[in-house]
Amino acid sequence: MRTALTSPVAYALFVLPTILLYGLFFLWPMLSSSFYAFTDWNGLEDYRFVGFDNFLRALRDERFHTAIVNNLAFIGFSVFVQIPLIVLMAMLISSVARLQRFYKTAVFVPSILSTSVIGILWGFLYEPEMGAINRLLGFFGIEPIYWLADPDWALLAVLITNAWQWMGFYIVLILAAILAVPRHLHEAAAIDGAGGLRRALSITLPLIRPVISVVVLLSIAGAMRVVDIVLVMTKGGPVGATEVMASYLVNKALGVDPNYGFGTAISLIIFAFALLLTSLYQLVFGHNRDEGIEYA
Amino acid sequence: MRKRLYAALALLLAFAVAAAACGTGNSAGTNGGQEPARADSQTGGSNAAASEPAAKAEPFTVSLRHIQIGEAQKFRKAILDDVVRKTEEEIPGLTFELDGVEDEVNRFTKLPAEMAAGNPPKIFDLFGGAGDALKYAKAGRLLDVTPIIEELGIKDKFLNLSQFTLDGKVYGLPIGGSTEGFFYNKVLFEQLGIKEPETWEELEQAAETLKQNGITPFAMGSKAAWVPLMMVNTLIGRYAGPEAIDGFSAGTHKWNDPEVVAAFAKYEEWVKKGYFTKGELGLEYAEMLNQFLMGKAGMMFDGSWRSSVFKDPEQAGELTGKVGFFAMPPVPGGKGDQTFVNGNYSNGYGFSADLNERELMADKAFIKNMYNEEMQLRGLLEDGVLPSMKLSDDALAKVEDPLVKKVMQIMSNAGGAFSHFDSTVPSDVYRETEAEIQKLISGMTTPQAMGDALQAVQDAANARE
Numbered sequence: 171m172r173t174a175l176t177s178p179v180a181y182a183l184f185v186l187p188t189i190l191l192y193g194l195f196f197l198w199p200m201l202s203s204s205f206y207a208f209t210d211w212n213g214l215e216d217y218r219f220v221g222f223d224n225f226l227r228a229l230r231d232e233r234f235h236t237a238i239v240n241n242l243a244f245i246g247f248s249v250f251v252q253i254p255l256i257v258l259m260a261m262l263i264s265s266v267a268r269l270q271r272f273y274k275t276a277v278f279v280p281s282i283l284s285t286s287v288i289g290i291l292w293g294f295l296y297e298p299e300m301g302a303i304n305r306l307l308g309f310f311g312i313e314p315i316y317w318l319a320d321p322d323w324a325l326l327a328v329l330i331t332n333a334w335q336w337m338g339f340y341i342v343l344i345l346a347a348i349l350a351v352p353r354h355l356h357e358a359a360a361i362d363g364a365g366g367l368r369r370a371l372s373i374t375l376p377l378i379r380p381v382i383s384v385v386v387l388l389s390i391a392g393a394m395r396v397v398d399i400v401l402v403m404t405k406g407g408p409v410g411a412t413e414v415m416a417s418y419l420v421n422k423a424l425g426v427d428p429n430y431g432f433g434t435a436i437s438l439i440i441f442a443f444a445l446l447l448t449s450l451y452q453l454v455f456g457h458n459r460d461e462g463i464e465y466a
Numbered sequence: 467m468r469k470r471l472y473a474a475l476a477l478l479l480a481f482a483v484a485a486a487a488c489g490t491g492n493s494a495g496t497n498g499g500q501e502p503a504r505a506d507s508q509t510g511g512s513n514a515a516a517s518e519p520a521a522k523a524e525p526f527t528v529s530l531r532h533i534q535i536g537e538a539q540k541f542r543k544a545i546l547d548d549v550v551r552k553t554e555e556e557i558p559g560l561t562f563e564l565d566g567v568e569d570e571v572n573r574f575t576k577l578p579a580e581m582a583a584g585n586p587p588k589i590f591d592l593f594g595g596a597g598d599a600l601k602y603a604k605a606g607r608l609l610d611v612t613p614i615i616e617e618l619g620i621k622d623k624f625l626n627l628s629q630f631t632l633d634g635k636v637y638g639l640p641i642g643g644s645t646e647g648f649f650y651n652k653v654l655f656e657q658l659g660i661k662e663p664e665t666w667e668e669l670e671q672a673a674e675t676l677k678q679n680g681i682t683p684f685a686m687g688s689k690a691a692w693v694p695l696m697m698v699n700t701l702i703g704r705y706a707g708p709e710a711i712d713g714f715s716a717g718t719h720k721w722n723d724p725e726v727v728a729a730f731a732k733y734e735e736w737v738k739k740g741y742f743t744k745g746e747l748g749l750e751y752a753e754m755l756n757q758f759l760m761g762k763a764g765m766m767f768d769g770s771w772r773s774s775v776f777k778d779p780e781q782a783g784e785l786t787g788k789v790g791f792f793a794m795p796p797v798p799g800g801k802g803d804q805t806f807v808n809g810n811y812s813n814g815y816g817f818s819a820d821l822n823e824r825e826l827m828a829d830k831a832f833i834k835n836m837y838n839e840e841m842q843l844r845g846l847l848e849d850g851v852l853p854s855m856k857l858s859d860d861a862l863a864k865v866e867d868p869l870v871k872k873v874m875q876i877m878s879n880a881g882g883a884f885s886h887f888d889s890t891v892p893s894d895v896y897r898e899t900e901a902e903i904q905k906l907i908s909g910m911t912t913p914q915a916m917g918d919a920l921q922a923v924q925d926a927a928n929a930r931e
Contacts, residue, residue: 212582213578213582214581214601214602214604214605215604215605298745316744316745318748319689319745319747319748319749320745320747321747321908321910404748407689407747407904408689408748408904408908409747409901409904409905409907409908409910424574424575424578425574425575425578425897426574426597426893426896426900427892427893427896427897428578428579428582430582
């Protein structure tokens with residue numbers, strides 16, 4: 171047994187099946203379909219080679235620019251609004267003595283609901299005339315806001331819904347990390363006279379940093395591929411105001427005048443973006459891995 | 467001992483994983499569920515060819531995609547159900563597998579994807595025109611029904627097959643005809659002392675009066691862009707003349723001709739005056755009807771197919787029988803014959819080209835039972851859908867619903883009919899019209915810029931042809 175493991179042939183034998191499967195079901199389909207990105211294939215008729223036309227067309231399309239900006243908005247919102255809120259909520263829940271389980275379950279519930287359900291539920295809340303949100307705002311004398319119909323508000327409405335859906339999941343992740351922080355550290359700090367805020371900032375926060383960094387990475391990845399909530403709530407409308415890259419892909423590749431060639435080109439662009447962003451993140455924050463406690 | 471326990475656990479885990487993998491495999495396969503079914507029916511077909519009598523009772527299914535879902539479509543669904551029942555009785559062993567899908571999803575998402583993959587249902591709801599039936603026909607996906615309708619002797623009965631005809635062959639059959647115009651709330655009009663508009667001034671005056679009284683003049687739901695495009699289409703027919711609708715692809719008319727831009731400008735003017743439902747870009751087609759039924763809007767531009775709703779107390783409530791219909795009045799300075807109305811014979815059924823003998827028999831029986839005077843008359847009387855086939859005067863005289871009568875009167879008094887540009891322009895141009903109209907509604911473009919943008923795509927499409 172021991173000698174077998176030192177032989178490279180044995181290694182190859184063990185790894186080969188996986189590599190074959192990976193190649194057959196992942197690499198080959200991906201590479202072979204990438205070919206269509208250079209055609210104008212619409213699924214029905216014969217295709218022509220169009221070179222880099224599809225890529226140029228996408229990069230020149232204003233609507234795709236909006237989609238990229240909106241993807242960045244999703245990333246920005248989740249990193250700069252959601253995550254501070256998530257950490258805050260997790261800290262609050264962790265220090266609650268009674269009903270902690272109830273709070274944990276309550277915040278987690280949205281993430282087990284299907285996105286379609288959430289989209290439709292929030293559609294009711296955002297309804298301009300009878301929706302709860304506008305009725306509440308109306309109570310303070312605010313004119314009704316046409317949340318999902320007004321290009322100025324629609325993106326925010328979708329961002330809030332998306333945040334509501336996913337925050338619970340991350341809160342539970344962070345909560346687990348907070349609860350794993352050794353109690354004696356807190357006790358020692360308390361004896362030294364550190365108050366609650368001081369302990370949160372100087373003990374809890376540094377110790378859960380690795381988990382936060384994982385959550386950030388997951389949020390970025392999630393924001394890059396967000397599409398379902400957009401399709402359910404607005405289909406990318408009104409007038410492209412909530413279009414993200416993936417919904418742009420769906421709307422262009424399918425629907426009126428389907429164009430699979432163009433769709434493939436967009437998906438390659440999205441792939442490049444995701445690769446760029448994650449490697450950027452790894453470069454900047456990757457060194458975190460060597461420090462602290464490994465939770466993930 | 468412990469080692470053995472671990473081994474047993476590991477084995478159990480391996481089984482569980484394998485079982486789970488099988489499970490996902492199955493559920494992923496539901497989409498392709500038609501594959502084995504088709505293989506079955508194909509072997510059934512060869513059996514039938516070999517030994518007719520023995521195979522006759524052998525059950526087989528034919529998939530049928532329809533769009534008759536929801537309350538407003540219930541009359542049409544009842545007709546379809548009867549046709550399905552009758553056809554199943556006539557063909558031994560036949561079962562139709564009905565698949566109801568919402569119109570827009572079917573037309574713009576599901577059917578195109580199925581057409582691309584080559585696995586459309588055997589019978590399906592289909593729209594005529596360059597972007598739908600003719601495109602699929604060119605790709606060889608549609609059954610040429612010319613021999614069937616010739617055999618049944620109904621080929622000459624159809625009023626208009628142009629949107630389904632390619633090189634003299636018919637690739638689909640329209641179920642009815644329609645015109646698009648204004649429905650109006652008679653109660654509101656009476657209260658405010660407005661009479662049914664006959665001229666352009668009267669129409670705009672009516673809109674203004676409604677607006678002054680806090681009522682939306684035109685109900686609108688433009689989340690799906692084809693809804694506002696109905697009115698845009700007729701505005702183009704008025705301002706630029708009925709020939710313009712066919713002229714864009716023929717090259718005789720341009721989207722940025724001043725007359726066409728004038729149509730966009732009128733639409734923009736009405737948007738700016740607040741004549742349409744507020745927040746329309748977030749409202750679906752069905753919500754437009756609700757706005758109108760709740761009395762929040764005085765008028766609604768929609769197809770004549772909507773008329774059956776207004777005779778059904780369950781849907782129309784207090785408005786039952788209190789809704790009128792009129793065609794868009796002539797516009798001052800409009801080009802061409804101003805008595806033309808929009809007329810469509812575009813929605814109907816298409817049939818998959820990929821079928822065996824028994825399925826062909828089912829198709830034939832379906833066509834025989836669906837496209838005949840009886841069903842056409844039922845469609846007209848129960849559903850208010852204008853017939854797509856010639857009916858005898860006696861049959862037509864049975865119409866009692868005042869709305870349907872009015873629609874028929876408008877059609878017969880019209881100088882002619884122009885179709886909807888969604889069936890005359892290529893789909894990339896149509897897609898652009900959808901994007902541009904929503905921009906116009908939200909104030910992100912101007913009528914001239916809209917016309918220029920559309921013409922650019924049309925030019926590219928015309929050069930390609």
